[in-house]
Amino acid sequence: MNRISIKLQLLIFVILILGAMTIILTIQVDNLIKTIDNEHELLSDKIAVDLEDEIQLELTNLASTIVDYIDNLEEEMDKNMYNAALILYQTDLLQGDLTQIDLETMQELTGMSDMYLTDFSGIFTASTELSSIGLSLYDIWDGYKMLMTGESTYLPSDFKIKVETGEVFKFTAIPRPDNRGIIQSGYNSSFLEATLDVFLTEHNGIKEMYLIDVYDTVLTQNLQMGVIPSFTKGSLSNIPNLQTYFTSGYSGEVILDGLTAQLYMPIYADDSRIKYLLYANIDTTPYYAVTSILSQPIEIMINYINSLGTFINGFSIFILIATVILTPIVITLCFRPLKTFEKQLMSIANNEVNHGKPMRLSKELIGMSNAMDAIITRNENTMATVQTTVNDIGKLQHSHEEQLSNLINTLNPLSTNLTLSNQTTTEAHKCMADLTISVDNLLSSLSTVYDINGSLLLESNVSKDNALKGKSYLETLQNVIISLEKEITAGETITNSLIENSTEINNITTLITQIATRTRLLALNASIEAARAGEAGKGFAVVAIEIENLANQSHKATEQISLILHTFQNQITQTKQSSNGQILALNQSKSAVEEINMALKHLIDSSIKSNATINILNSEVSKLESDSSKFNGIMQVIKESSDVNYSQITSSLPLLEQMDNSIDSIQDSLEGIIATTTNLTQHFK
Structure with missing residues (x-):
């Protein structure tokens, strides 16, 4: 039965060891990459879910701020218009029937756009808007009759739009002294549209915003530069199922659709009816910007580990190929002196000695002794050659050990990057403290407002x-x-x-x-x-x-x-x-x-x-209010991002330790090879 040669056995043994080491190291790197990818996907999914809730809350708060601003502005308009009507009431009480000049004087004094007087039947008898004289106020809205019957003493109107000019107006009506008619003040509220432009910023992403009344009339139109309007001011919006948004108890909603959002927010009157609907089309890209910021460090780490895995695989294949090529050559060179010794022994075993004469036989014995000495000398030379070959193997192992050290040095920056990420997380917590100081400054500003x-x-x-x-x-x-x-x-x-x-x-x-x-x-x-x-x-x-x-x-x-x-x-x-x-x-x-x-x-x-x-x-x-919303949003996002980033870095540290353990295992294997080579050297000595 033919047995496998020692040279082939050694070659197979070295290949198996190097192959096993390569496979173990590759598996460890792949497991690390898969673990980081899984954690990255879980983190991305969690951020996406939490961010959608945060965006809806942020947009709802933004809409509430705009609604409160419109309510406060309309309330101040009503107060000013009511004061103007009261001044005209006192003048009417003292002077009696007022003239056109009196109305024009009061209009200039109070800053109103128009002033009106009617008789008991609601017919305009005097007005700064000359075209209205002779018309009936009750034809506009018969509810004004309540001022004459005593059912009401003050009737402010909602925002109205003049289709001819596109201007927004408000009106306030009170009864005249002794119920002789009605006093009405009118105010041009078109500046409302200009003041709402302050909310169209790149930060909140509002592309277009409209104020719509219960009759589906578009009262105001605010657009970002270059945006094509969805509705026309003064026309009907034709929003599907519009009346459902004017149902009592409706609290508004935010509809997210990819990178856009539609906002519907009602504006309630004092009598609990919904008088306006605030509609806005919003670009949510600024709100999703934090996702790329959080994913960037992890993506950089994954790319670095992928490059490291590729390098390890390539280096292992190179070592394996070099071993397959060089090992037979080295073994052949090591076994070449044994062939000569084998020939000498075979010569001795074949009794290749001259037996011609006894003396000469004695001389042959002396020659055999000399031949054995020559064999020993040749064997020593062969051992010297084997020692040189073992030294070469030791150098090759040393080279392999240096490559492993380079691998360890390559992994050290990864550990450094994780440490820096931990420091970055700590700095983010410090930023939270700075933001707290900013909030305190905001509270100080609120104190100024109270003053x-x-x-x-x-x-x-x-x-x-x-x-x-x-x-x-x-x-x-x-x-x-x-x-x-x-x-x-x-x-x-x-x-x-x-x-x-x-x-x-x-x-x-x-x-x-x-x-x-x-x-x-x-x-x-x-x-x-x-x-x-x-x-x-x-x-x-x-x-x-x-x-x-x-x-x-x-x-x-x-x-x-x-x-x-x-x-x-x-x-x-x-x-x-x-x-x-x-x-x-x-x-x-x-x-x-x-x-x-x-x-x-x-x-x-x-x-x-x-x-x-x-x-x-x-x-x-x-x-x-705008600064408060921004500060609250930034603090919440930074806090959540800091916690998630800290958690991810903490979960990556065990993986790094696992990689260090794998490298230690490889180093132990190399030390075993070195020990085996040393024992081989001592055996030949």
Whole structure:
């Protein structure tokens, strides 16, 4: 039976050892790559699920911020329009029927776009919008009749759009004094659309945003640059099943579709009805940007390990091929001296010795001894050759050990990268602390907003006090006018008595008639001048009317002079006292009118300051709410990213330790080969 040669056995043994080492190392690297890939997929899936929930919450918060901004802005508009209507109400109460000039003056004073007056039947009798005169307010909405029936004292409207101009308006209506009709103020609210542009930023991803009323009319349109609008302002939106979004109790929704989202958010009125629908088309790309940031370190690590696995596989194949080629050559070179020794032994075994003569036989024995010495010498030379070959094998093993060291050095940067990633995670936690400081600054800004609100409240109280003072002064003026009327009446009686007892009754009668005529002309001129003066001339207009009434009464008194001529001297004294009372009453009336003018001026100044303070407050609140949403979103994303990254790095450390153990196993195998080679060397020695 033929046995396998030693050379072939050694070759097979070395190939099996190197092949087993290569397979084990490759399996370990592949397992590491698969484990990291699985963890990466699990991490990506978890981030995608959590990110969708976070995006829906973020967009809902953004929509709530916009809705609150619109509510606050509309509430301030309603307050300003109601104050303007109240000022027109007080003017109507004091002056009576207002003229077109009065409405235009009040329009300029209050900053309203239009002012309207109707009669009891709802017909516009005066208006700054001339085209509306003669039309019926009830044709616009018959609900305004509630102001006449007492069912309501204040009716603000929702936002309306003029199809002809595309402008957005609001209207506020209150009843006139004594229910003589309706006072309505109109305000151009088109600036609402411009203020909403502040929410169209690259960070929140809003591409287009619309405000739609319950009648499906598009009220506002806000677009990013280059975006084709889905709806036309002033037209119907034709959103499917629109009325379901105006059902009471609807709280809004966010529909995610890939990298886009559709936002539907209702805006409720004070009576719990939905008056508007906020619709927005949003690009969610900015919200998914964090996914690529989190995946990048893991992808770099996977690519590095793949490159390392490729290098290990290539290097192992190279070692295997080199072993297959060099091992037979080395073994052949090592066994070549044995062939010579085999030949010598075979010569001895074949008895290749000359036996011619005994002496010579003795000489042959001496020659055999010399031949054995020669064989020993040749064997020593062969051993020297074997030792040289073993040294070459040792060098080859040393080279293999250096390659393994290079492999270990190559894996060290991987460990360093993981350590740096751990440090990066620690720095991310520090960033969380910095963001907490930013939130504290945001709270400080909110405190500033509260201070501004306190200032606004103080201004409102001042306006209230001024209004109360104006009311008190008006009551004083009314009392003074009543006193003046009594004094004038007494003076008329006494004057008529004096005229009847006068011997120059005809001349006096003629003189009084002339005075009455001139007084009427003077009163007429005073009324005209008071109308031109507007608000400042209201008190003087009242005095002019009373003087005209006095002139008329004086004219009538001349016809009755002949009836009273009795107590002449006594009545002269009474007439003088009555005249002094008239002068005193007129002075009091003048002072009261001046104080009323000052109080009204203070009231107007306070209203202007309140409007300015309110605008500053709205701007501050809008900025702070936007910053608060951004800070909260960033803190949440960074916190979750930091926790996930820390967890992934922690789970990768055991894999690295497992790879180190595999390398230690390979190193132990090499040490075993070295030990085997050493034993072989000692055996030949």
